[in-house]
Amino acid sequence: MTSRKIPEIFTIESLRLRDEDDASQEGQLLSKILHLSGKKRTKYFYIRTKRELEEIIDIFEDSNYRYLHLSCHADKAGIATTFDDISYAELGEMLRPCLEDRRVFVSACQMANDVCAKALLKNTGCYSLVGPVKKINFDDAAAFWITFYHLMFKTDGRSMKHRNVEFYVKNYRLCFKNQ
Template sequence: MKTSPDLFNMESLSFDDERHGRAEGGFLAHVLRHSNRRHKYFYFRTAIELRAIAEKFGRSNYRYLHLSCHADVEGISTTLDSLSYQELAEALRPYLRGKRVFFSACGAANQQSADALMTATGCLSVMGPSEDIRFDDNAIVWASFYHRIFRLPDNETEEHVVAMKRQQLIDTASRLAQFYHVPFRFFYRDNFGRVQSRVFSKRVL
């Protein structure tokens, strides 16, 4: 099934983040409202809400899933709950074929999350910052990332075109890592279906 090249944006923050207005996903939704690109934004506080919103993601058939939250090498945190990457994958697994996952979460772009989300799901890639980054850097780099990729040619229905799109994402992430001094890690499937990874280092100041 062909996916729609649009963004499904999910966010869950701590009470302190909420109090101080540190909603990077909300900022991203505000930016996207000024474009012609379709997008959806959902805020959630619990694992139950996450699973309900995941079903909406599946029904939308949007290709890009952006997940803004707190995380570490073991899993993610919602406002009131925590989930291992395996639990997150179980919630998302029915909806990941032909999709790409982007974590706006420190520590989430790791081998454990990639294995959970990309094993037997058909997920094409997982990307996120490879170390802790500031909120303001996080917000601007993701807005710039989507601004760029939404202007790239769209067609991921054929194998050679998927590979071309993958390279475009790699090139974009690499340039942004240098420009904004924010490192990324990108997990993807090569032409043989094997999961590979690339690290895009920030520029040395």
């Protein structure tokens, strides 16, 4: 039996060095706004390497938080931390033990694709993967996620129902994959 998950956002972010200089930390901004809107237990971690990602995933698993938000660079083959590339198969292996009864939200270009969905949804117990299938702009992504989470938690602060997630995602043209 799984323990009850906490309806909070756990954000992991990694950017290129030049993005760090531009103060383009969308995940950090999102975390601050969620905190201001009443989600006081929101967690935010900035990482630069695959090894750090593995460590923070362990913290996510132990946190029992229900929602994982990944903010990074990606393409159809995998994601990038500041210094490492990670295939979707590798990411799936890292996350597989801790996705049961959780949702994954990604703010990364082209990340919500079939390869990533297979790696994160197949035999993991993960409820859904939500994110862009195309390239995105920082300002558009930040505005979308702030609006999405605000509406989701305003609708129900204790859970994200499938129908509500799907409704808001379809209205904003993101990709929604479920198990």
